[in-house]
Amino acid sequence: MLLSHRIRLYPSPAQRDYFARAAGTSRRVWNWALAEWRRQLAAGEKPNAMALKKAFNCIKYSDPAWLDEGGQPWLRTIHRDAHAQPFAYLARAWTRYFEQCRAGQPAHAPRFKKKGRCRDSFYVANDKLHLEGNVVVLPKIGRVPLSEQLRWPGRIMGSSVSREADCWFIALQVEVPDDVARHCRTGDGIVGVDLGISSAATLSTGEKIAAPRALKAALRRLRIRSRRLSRKLEAAKTAFSIAGCIPKGTRLPVSKNRVCGARALARLHARIARVRADFSHKLTTRICRENQAVAIEDLNVRGMLANARLARSVADVGFYSFRRQLKYKAARYGTQIVLADRWYPSSKLCCACGVRNVTLALSERIWNCAACGTHHDRDVNAAINLERLAAGAPAAQMALPVASQAATPGTAADPGSAGGGKVTPVRYEHGQQDGSGQEKDAADLCARL
Numbered sequence: 131m132l133l134s135h136r137i138r139l140y141p142s143p144a145q146r147d148y149f150a151r152a153a154g155t156s157r158r159v160w161n162w163a164l165a166e167w168r169r170q171l172a173a174g175e176k177p178n179a180m181a182l183k184k185a186f187n188c189i190k191y192s193d194p195a196w197l198d199e200g201g202q203p204w205l206r207t208i209h210r211d212a213h214a215q216p217f218a219y220l221a222r223a224w225t226r227y228f229e230q231c232r233a234g235q236p237a238h239a240p241r242f243k244k245k246g247r248c249r250d251s252f253y254v255a256n257d258k259l260h261l262e263g264n265v266v267v268l269p270k271i272g273r274v275p276l277s278e279q280l281r282w283p284g285r286i287m288g289s290s291v292s293r294e295a296d297c298w299f300i301a302l303q304v305e306v307p308d309d310v311a312r313h314c315r316t317g318d319g320i321v322g323v324d325l326g327i328s329s330a331a332t333l334s335t336g337e338k339i340a341a342p343r344a345l346k347a348a349l350r351r352l353r354i355r356s357r358r359l360s361r362k363l364e365a366a367k368t369a370f371s372i373a374g375c376i377p378k379g380t381r382l383p384v385s386k387n388r389v390c391g392a393r394a395l396a397r398l399h400a401r402i403a404r405v406r407a408d409f410s411h412k413l414t415t416r417i418c419r420e421n422q423a424v425a426i427e428d429l430n431v432r433g434m435l436a437n438a439r440l441a442r443s444v445a446d447v448g449f450y451s452f453r454r455q456l457k458y459k460a461a462r463y464g465t466q467i468v469l470a471d472r473w474y475p476s477s478k479l480c481c482a483c484g485v486r487n488v489t490l491a492l493s494e495r496i497w498n499c500a501a502c503g504t505h506h507d508r509d510v511n512a513a514i515n516l517e518r519l520a521a522g523a524p525a526a527q528m529a530l531p532v533a534s535q536a537a538t539p540g541t542a543a544d545p546g547s548a549g550g551g552k553v554t555p556v557r558y559e560h561g562q563q564d565g566s567g568q569e570k571d572a573a574d575l576c577a578r579l
């Protein structure tokens with residue numbers, strides 16, 4: 131099983147400088163390769179990553195664009211993995227783009243990377259690094275202390291060094307033997323998880339788990355720091371006598387004060403990301419550890435993020451990473467994930483008698499079943515219906531909408547192929563209310579805000 135461990139690095143100032151240069155090299159090579167790729171594509175040729183890499187190798191020590199002021203090739207000071215790997219990444223990005231286009235999914239072609247806007251990272255191949263306890267030995271710069279030891283035994287398959295605010299991390303991909311990677315579950319429960327905004331997850335046991343809402347908590351501080359940074363930028367523009375947009379290619383003088391401001395803002399963003407990651411990791415681990423089968427809804431996260439009013443709250447809970455983590459952790463704990471169809475009416479079915487409450491309004495947090503009179507909490511009822519789905523209870527399957535136009539093959543009705551169903555690409559369905567039971571969407575969540 132391929133697992134990845136991301137460990138904080140403690141580089142010296144010289145090593146920090148090398149990391150920044152190596153990441154910059156990686157970015158510049160990507161941009162060069164992408165420009166070539168696009169040019170060849172426009173000329174009607176068939177671009178190919180290997181050929182591009184060969185062409186680059188011919189010019190990288192001689193072309194004036196890749197020489198420093200003294201006429202020396204600066205690329206020699208950076209390890210070759212940092213400028214060879216972008217070609218492989220680019221080929222992968224184009225392949226993925228064409229696959230998504232063919233599948234009719236929304237896709238965008240690979241884009242140029244901009245300094246300060248992209249993720250700073252570079253690749254180190256597995257045969258170029260080795261670990262000595264709490265230290266990693268990297269090419270060109272030598273020993274860099276780590277904050278902890280590598281968690282698993284196994285063969286290192288590759289690694290990448292990346293920056294987050296002003297910290298550097300190394301992510302090591304390790305091929306872990308299956309018997310080591312597998313964990314023992316502490317329970318064999320079956321649970322349905324209803325995701326929402328007011329409480330991030332409602333379990334079918336009735337437990338409601340609130341998300342830390344890291345962004346919401348930090349929003350005031352974020353505004354202050356952003357404003358401070360933007361004022362410093364304005365000051366730099368005034369000193370350079372630029373009004374309005376900065377013309378392309380201009381380099382403003384960078385003051386120490388502005389660098390500090392940018393760093394403070396970046397640290398706050400990094401903190402928000404860490405709080406979210408901590409919450410979703412702990413919750414997904416707990417759910418996988420305690421249950422043998424878990425049912426969640428196939429939420430249309432992309433559609434929700436397209437809604438300007440909702441995007442912030444949805445992003446703050448982190449639905450997408452929640453599902454991604456649940457999937458890979460399920461494999462480690464041997465837990466089965468059942469992905470309910472996007473149109474499965476989990477909120478509208480009465481969990482006691484199975485009658486569907488067609489008139490259930492989006493704002494009703496609690497309701498009474500007209501047929502059997504049971505008092506329901508909306509989220510808990512939905513979670514219980516999802517749990518039925520996980521258990522494969524016939525009551526829940528019988529209650530499935532008969533004519534669900536967009537039913538995805540092999541999800542709700544067939545728990546066996548969990549997560550493998552093809553998702554019908556519907557982009558803005560959150561605006562629809564067609565009584566097909568589809569309601570776990572933007573409008574529903576709006577009501578919860």
Ligand SMILES: [Zn+2]
Binds near residue numbers: 481483484501503504
């Ligand atoms: Zn009922």
